[in-house]
Amino acid sequence: MKLLEIRNLRTYFDTLDGIVKAVDGVSFDVDKGEIVAIVGETGCGKSVTARSIMRLLPKSAKISGEILLNGKNILKMSPKEMEKIRQKRISMIFQEPMTAFDPLYTIGQQFTEILQKHEKMSKAEAYEKSVQMLELVGIPEAKKRVDEYPHEFSGGMIQRAMIARALLNNPELVIADEPTTGLDVSIQAQIINVIADMQKKFKTSTILITHDMGVAAELADKIIVMYSGKIMERGDLGEIISSPLHPYTEGLIAAIPKLNTKKGEKLHAIPGMVPSPYALPKGCRFHPRCYAKMDKCEKKEPPYVEVLPGRFVACWKVLKEKGALLNHESPK
Numbered sequence: 001m002k003l004l005e006i007r008n009l010r011t012y013f014d015t016l017d018g019i020v021k022a023v024d025g026v027s028f029d030v031d032k033g034e035i036v037a038i039v040g041e042t043g044c045g046k047s048v049t050a051r052s053i054m055r056l057l058p059k060s061a062k063i064s065g066e067i068l069l070n071g072k073n074i075l076k077m078s079p080k081e082m083e084k085i086r087q088k089r090i091s092m093i094f095q096e097p098m099t100a101f102d103p104l105y106t107i108g109q110q111f112t113e114i115l116q117k118h119e120k121m122s123k124a125e126a127y128e129k130s131v132q133m134l135e136l137v138g139i140p141e142a143k144k145r146v147d148e149y150p151h152e153f154s155g156g157m158i159q160r161a162m163i164a165r166a167l168l169n170n171p172e173l174v175i176a177d178e179p180t181t182g183l184d185v186s187i188q189a190q191i192i193n194v195i196a197d198m199q200k201k202f203k204t205s206t207i208l209i210t211h212d213m214g215v216a217a218e219l220a221d222k223i224i225v226m227y228s229g230k231i232m233e234r235g236d237l238g239e240i241i242s243s244p245l246h247p248y249t250e251g252l253i254a255a256i257p258k259l260n261t262k263k264g265e266k267l268h269a270i271p272g273m274v275p276s277p278y279a280l281p282k283g284c285r286f287h288p289r290c291y292a293k294m295d296k297c298e299k300k301e302p303p304y305v306e307v308l309p310g311r312f313v314a315c316w317k318v319l320k321e322k323g324a325l326l327n328h329e330s331p332k
């Protein structure tokens with residue numbers, strides 16, 4: 001069952017230096033109860049995709065396409081309707097947990113307010129639920145800590161509290177934007193476990209945003225690989241990891257640290273840099289960094305094609321190999 005269907009989403013920013021096509025024709029689905037990871041390097045449009053779904057963008061953003069939640073287009077909803085959906089039906093775990101909490105109120109006060117805004121609950125019930133949620137995400141002495149202020153929490157603990165906050169109202173969809181970035185490696189592993197446990201318990205659909213294919217591989221059912229505002233490849237986790245098709249996906253997988261990687265050993269990195277949004281290369285956006293570049297790649301953007309059931313790729317090399325040219329012209 002599809003919970004979220006995104007069709008040809010474009011989010012452009014009008015800036016003094018020109019138009020930034022942060023998200024440029026992105027389509028994917030999220031089924032009920034599944035974890036979909038969006039993976040890609042910095043600036044590829046992961047957070048803007050998330051913020052487009054939440055409709056949390058500055059006025060300079062022009063959004064088009066469709067974002068259907070249970071068949072209803074979020075992009076057509078009034079600010080009032082959107083206000084009801086945020087936190088209650090779709091909630092977000094932000095990249096910077098400290099900025100998501102108000103420093104002047106205790107965690108318990110903030111949780112209670114959120115709960116009472118969306119559900120009929122007495123203050124005592126909401127307070128009780130706040131303690132329970134903190135316990136669920138593994139915060140020790142939750143009864144005591146619920147009365148503490150955000151700055152009294154460590155980085156790992158505030159991230160747990162952020163996860164608890166996102167789940168307070170039993171939303172259908174949680175969007176976690178880099179939930180482990182900036183945390184120590186051992187704490188990262190704990191947070192990954194908390195997300196996995198919560199997902200099993202509540203069966204919430206989750207969009208997990210990360211630049212780390214290793215984190216995605218531990219949690220996700222499906223993977224979406226983004227580059228410069230476009231999806232390069234999308235498919236089931238097992239298939240993406242065992243047989244990546246797009247050269248960019250191959251590069252991201254090669255960059256996953258292995259257990260036997262020696263300290264200080266340089267990981268296989270993708271050569272070159274992400275292009276500036278003001279100077280996108282012609283043809284395929286990835287071609288200047290691609291080991292498999294053909295002439296065609298410099299001239300014409302590859303279409304996003306379903307080459308196998310549920311497996312979508314935008315790459316001339318793959319299209320040529322798979323012969324899955326459908327109605328598109330063949331590469332020269």
Ligand SMILES: Nc1ncnc2c1ncn2[C@@H]1O[C@H](COP(=O)(O)OP(=O)(O)OP(=O)(O)O)[C@@H](O)[C@H]1O
Nearest residue numbers: 013020022041042043044045046047048049058277
């Ligand atoms: N408000 C804005 N105005 C203009 N450009 C913006 C705005 N917000 C984001 N962008 C641009 O949109 C592009 C995508 O940004 P986004 O934050 O989605 O990247 P990201 O994939 O989340 O990267 P990171 O891994 O660093 O978080 C970038 O080029 C960014 O500079």
Ligand SMILES: [Mg+2]
Nearest residue numbers: 046047048095
């Ligand atoms: Mg981001």
